[in-house]
Amino acid sequence: MSLISSLRTAAAVVVLAAAPALAQDKILNVSYDIGRELFEALNPVFAKTWKETTGRDVTVDQSHGGSSAQARAILEGLNADVVTFNQETDIDVLVDGGLVDADWRNAFPNGASPYYSLPAFVVREGNPKGIKDWSDLVRDDVQPVFANPRTSGNARYTYLAAYAFALEANGGDEAKANDFVKKLLSNVPVFDTGARASSQTFAERNIGDVLITFEAETAGIVAQYPGLERVTPGTSLFAAFPVALVKENAEKNGTVEVATAYLNWLYTPEAQRVLAAQNFRVTDKDVAAEVAAQFPEVKLLTVDVLGGWADIKAKHFDEGGILDQVFEN
Incomplete structure (x- = not known):
């Protein structure tokens, strides 16, 4: 190879090395x-x-x-x-x-x-327990399934939706709302760390009577697992x-x-x-x-009924807050 050819080859290598990669x-x-x-x-x-x-x-x-x-x-x-x-x-x-x-x-x-979205329900085909609203979730014969509210944002909305429902149903009585969510949590047979695992616990392991998760998720679960159906509660929480x-x-x-x-x-x-x-x-x-x-019509409460996120965090989710007080598992 001549000197000129060698220089041309070397120059081409330099140009190729300097060329930018595709964006x-x-x-x-x-x-x-x-x-x-x-x-x-x-x-x-x-x-x-x-x-x-x-x-x-x-x-x-x-x-x-x-x-x-x-x-x-x-x-x-x-x-x-x-x-x-x-x-x-x-x-x-x-x-x-x-x-x-x-x-x-x-x-x-x-x-x-x-x-x-909003927290909503998935039940067994035919809704054998007649589950229609949040008040049904604290019955002794009902096992609700949802994720751990300490690790799952989805489950925190479930917890807050239940609390807001109880607060409204009891004229703002916080003690009764505390008792309501305490009973709800005690009815849950198993707490998974995330909502997807809870869906599998309910649909694949056949544990529980009602799954609570975001409305957006309920449609996919019912489509994936035959023998389940959706229930939208009359009141829920804007998520x-x-x-x-x-x-x-x-x-x-x-x-x-x-x-x-x-x-x-x-x-x-x-x-x-x-x-x-x-x-x-x-x-x-x-x-x-x-x-x-x-989308079904539903009365949507907001976190403002619970004081807003700053108050909710301090009152419910900080160490020693209401969630810790009512969560026995």
């Missing part, structure tokens, strides 16, 4: 236990939209578990770029850890909640599904742009229709009107 974005979305199927449906649609908009490919990796357990894992090093939780207090834990901005609720519309940028990680990973775009995209009609198809109630008014017939 590829990648983020990790750390989410709640029962969100697997939802994000399996959402992520490919976002990836297509991102490619069309930016010309770049994107991979959205997922991690699922009990919401509170997931928050702890992020504090311990799980490298989340975004969180899509089912409990606001679990994001506040990340604020306390310095990973999420304190004003995260104002970073996205609707208090940073693009969709919502916001908050999202946040894990800013410290995203800045370190160089993913702020795509991570922020991902969360904003959840509010678009395109994403909202996917959410509704997965049985989540949506915040876009036009899409909500399109799918209104899909």
